[in-house]
Amino acid sequence: MKKVLIILFALFIGLNVYGQRRRNMNDRIPQTQREPSEQEIEKRKRLMKERKDEYIANFLTTLDADDFQKEIIKQSVNSFYDAKMDILRKHFERNFDREQEIRKLEKVHFVELKALISEGDMTKITKLITGGFDEKEVVKDKKKKKKRKKRKKDKDNNKDKN
Numbered sequence: 001m002k003k004v005l006i007i008l009f010a011l012f013i014g015l016n017v018y019g020q021r022r023r024n025m026n027d028r029i030p031q032t033q034r035e036p037s038e039q040e041i042e043k044r045k046r047l048m049k050e051r052k053d054e055y056i057a058n059f060l061t062t063l064d065a066d067d068f069q070k071e072i073i074k075q076s077v078n079s080f081y082d083a084k085m086d087i088l089r090k091h092f093e094r095n096f097d098r099e100q101e102i103r104k105l106e107k108v109h110f111v112e113l114k115a116l117i118s119e120g121d122m123t124k125i126t127k128l129i130t131g132g133f134d135e136k137e138v139v140k141d142k143k144k145k146k147k148r149k150k151r152k153k154d155k156d157n158n159k160d161k162n
Contacts, residue, residue: 058138
């Protein structure tokens with residue numbers, strides 16, 4: 001009887017350990033075995049810069065400003081994000097200090113821009129820097145406009161043929 005209990009207990013423990021190890025093996029994220037090369041780092045930086053430029057360009061389409069104002073806003077937003085990245089890369093003793101530095105940057109960076117642009121555009125910029133800008137809506141609107149233009153162009157071409 002004792003042998004049967006010991007065997008059942010060992011079997012139960014063995015199956016439990018096997019199940020846990022198997023679950024860990026399935027959920028494991030593959031780890032890289034090497035450091036990224038210089039080419040990979042440069043490629044990643046280039047992709048990040050392209051994505052940032054695309055994001056800012058999508059944001060600029062929502063503004064009601066002329067081309068000159070949009071160019072100034074684009075430069076300001078680019079410099080804001082560069083300054084924010086510098087702050088995030090810098091070592092701080094406490095996370096609170098970093099957050100204070102970012103809040104200070106958000107308050108001070110766009111002060112001179114307030115005189116050049118309208119109040120509505122300034123609220124949109126504040127929404128952008130606080131993370132409230134929804135790029136998906138802008139992309140959807142662009143697609144709709146392209147479809148409308150294409151349909152209109154197709155209708156015009158059909159009228160010309162008839």
